[in-house]
Amino acid sequence: MRxxxxxxxxxxxxxxxxxxxxxxxxxxxxxxxxxxxxxxxRTPPTAVPATDVKFRVNGTDHHLRVDARTTxxxxxxxxxxxxxxxxxxxxxQCGACTVIVDGRRINSCLTLAVMHEGAxxxxxxxxxxxxxxxxxxxxxxxxxxxxxxYCTPGQLCSATALLDExxxxxxSAATPDVSHGRVELSxxxxxxxxxxxxxxxxxxxxxxxxxxxxxNQG
Amino acid sequence: MLPLVYSRPxxxxxxxxxxxxxxxxxxxxxxxxxxxxxxxxxxxKTLVDVNHLGLDRIESTADGGVRIGAGVRNTDAANHTxxxxxxxxxxxxxxxxxxxxxxxxxxxxxxxxxRTRCDYFVDTAFEHCNKRKPGSGCAALEGFNKLHAILGAxxxxxxxxxxDMSVALVALDAVVNVQGPEGERHIPIVEFHRxxxxxxxxxxxxxxxxxxxxxxxxKTTATRNANYLKVRERSSYAFALVSVAxxxxxxxxxxxxxxIALGGVAHKPWLAEKASAALTGKSKNDIDYAAVxxxxxxxxxxxxxxxxxxxxxxxxxxxxxxxxxxxx
Numbered sequence: 001m002r003x004x005x006x007x008x009x010x011x012x013x014x015x016x017x018x019x020x021x022x023x024x025x026x027x028x029x030x031x032x033x034x035x036x037x038x039x040x041x042r043t044p045p046t047a048v049p050a051t052d053v054k055f056r057v058n059g060t061d062h063h064l065r066v067d068a069r070t071t072x073x074x075x076x077x078x079x080x081x082x083x084x085x086x087x088x089x090x091x092x093q094c095g096a097c098t099v100i101v102d103g104r105r106i107n108s109c110l111t112l113a114v115m116h117e118g119a120x121x122x123x124x125x126x127x128x129x130x131x132x133x134x135x136x137x138x139x140x141x142x143x144x145x146x147x148x149x150y151c152t153p154g155q156l157c158s159a160t161a162l163l164d165e166x167x168x169x170x171x172s173a174a175t176p177d178v179s180h181g182r183v184e185l186s187x188x189x190x191x192x193x194x195x196x197x198x199x200x201x202x203x204x205x206x207x208x209x210x211x212x213x214x215x216n217q218g
Numbered sequence: 219m220l221p222l223v224y225s226r227p228x229x230x231x232x233x234x235x236x237x238x239x240x241x242x243x244x245x246x247x248x249x250x251x252x253x254x255x256x257x258x259x260x261x262x263k264t265l266v267d268v269n270h271l272g273l274d275r276i277e278s279t280a281d282g283g284v285r286i287g288a289g290v291r292n293t294d295a296a297n298h299t300x301x302x303x304x305x306x307x308x309x310x311x312x313x314x315x316x317x318x319x320x321x322x323x324x325x326x327x328x329x330x331x332x333r334t335r336c337d338y339f340v341d342t343a344f345e346h347c348n349k350r351k352p353g354s355g356c357a358a359l360e361g362f363n364k365l366h367a368i369l370g371a372x373x374x375x376x377x378x379x380x381x382d383m384s385v386a387l388v389a390l391d392a393v394v395n396v397q398g399p400e401g402e403r404h405i406p407i408v409e410f411h412r413x414x415x416x417x418x419x420x421x422x423x424x425x426x427x428x429x430x431x432x433x434x435x436x437k438t439t440a441t442r443n444a445n446y447l448k449v450r451e452r453s454s455y456a457f458a459l460v461s462v463a464x465x466x467x468x469x470x471x472x473x474x475x476x477x478i479a480l481g482g483v484a485h486k487p488w489l490a491e492k493a494s495a496a497l498t499g500k501s502k503n504d505i506d507y508a509a510v511x512x513x514x515x516x517x518x519x520x521x522x523x524x525x526x527x528x529x530x531x532x533x534x535x536x537x538x539x540x541x542x543x544x545x546x
């Protein structure tokens with residue numbers, strides 16, 4: 001356990017580093033310094049067994065040594081400072097933590113970092129290429145597909161992977177016949193496929209429009 | 219969560235050995251287990267990652283059926299050509315469950331092992347839950363029970379099994395293959411999950427240390443004449459109030475055999491035996507849908523808030539059955 005003074009010190013470092021960011025307690029690890037280098041070998045403060053894991057995030061290889069309880073979400077936010085990945089419910093219900101792992105969108109809050117050895121991970125920070133918004137990001141801007149923006153990184157990762165799923169002809173509960181035919185990018189398909197991403201501002205109509213636009217460009 | 223030892227065995231034997239540690243759990247997708255660990259409901263001290271055991275394949279079996287590896291993701295099972303073509307009922311059931319993100323993580327074995335979402339079970343602030351704390355009582359009996367069981371419950375527990383997949387597996391007469399310290403077993407799906415009785419803390423007939431390796435689907439002719447209907451409070455990403463899986467073998471115009479299974483109504487995916495049997499030998503044009511549906515809920519016993527489930531289940535059976543019969 002951390003003592004109160006230690007926690008306060010870390011909290012100050014954290015608040016100083018990410019002004020205005022949501023403060024979320026990790027799982028007992030101190031918050032790392034800014035991740036200029038790609039190897040993180042600090043020893044956890046408690047007698048918890050540390051576990052090594054290597055994965056690639058947004059094109060950069062990382063080697064982390066973490067408490068095995070660390071979720072992928074906490075590793076991305078607290079260790080790698082990728083705070084675009086948002087912690088909403090932390091229980092797999094809101095989708096704010098959605099990232100793309102090996103081509104698939106997942107809830108990073110319900111999986112452990114150590115389970116992703118060798119994985120290729122894309123967060124919202126990795127969607128834009130060379131500073132240019134991705135087609136999906138551009139479509140979200142064009143359609144005003146957000147208000148407060150907290151759910152948007154998850155929405156964007158989810159929507160980006162959704163289009164790949166359509167291209168792979170994967171079915172959904174909105175697909176009229178799972179046995180035959182191509183899956184069409186209808187509004188009903190978009191709504192069903194985006195049901196794992198909640199937006200408290202209720203920007204859903206514009207999110208659907210943005211995805212439709214981005215999908216029709218591909 | 220408690221401090222954890224994490225292991226990533228490369229074969230089944232090593233996984234079984236690792237699982238002999240105290241408070242060891244197998245972890246597949248982790249979508250239910252990690253959630254319950256965060257809640258303090260599950261108290262794992264060792265996690266044995268079963269994602270690297272070669273259990274991620276779907277293949278045809280010699281008898282014309284299909285074997286689905288326990289590590290196959292729900293998304294992959296739902297979209298595999300063999301499943302979409304020959305068992306669309308199962309694809310439908312997979313796709314009716316959870317969200318795209320969760321289906322990309324959740325495994326077939328984990329889906330079989332997922333635990334009830336009864337509020338009194340998943341929230342440790344509640345004192346009385348025989349499933350979480352044996353002998354502590356059941357708060358749902360007199361509490362918030364509108365989502366609870368109408369069939370097969372006991373005075374110890376009225377929770378329901380949350381799986382969509384398992385309901386389809388019952389209609390398809392699947393077999394769960396497991397491997398444990400004492401060897402392999404092949405468990406018919408209807409015997410895999412159990413009713414609460416005096417021991418609601420035990421969900422399944424798995425023995426300690428046993429690992430689910432695959433699920434076998436027997437050869438079926440109930441490909442088109444099948445249907446999965448899920449009724450819920452919103453149109454997506456919600457657990458079933460009631461769900462129905464119907465699989466009919468209709469070689470000609472006569473029903474050779476039928477299996478109707480219900481979800482959201484019991485501690486296990488519920489095989490409606492009398493309703494299923496009543497269809498045997500019937501001509502497609504000579505089915506009394508209301509009578510068959512009534513048989514499916516004939517033994518139902520409502521709690522204080524879930525009486526609506528009886529007519530809901532009856533109507534859902536009637537509708538799903540009609541769709542399965544009339545499918546071309």
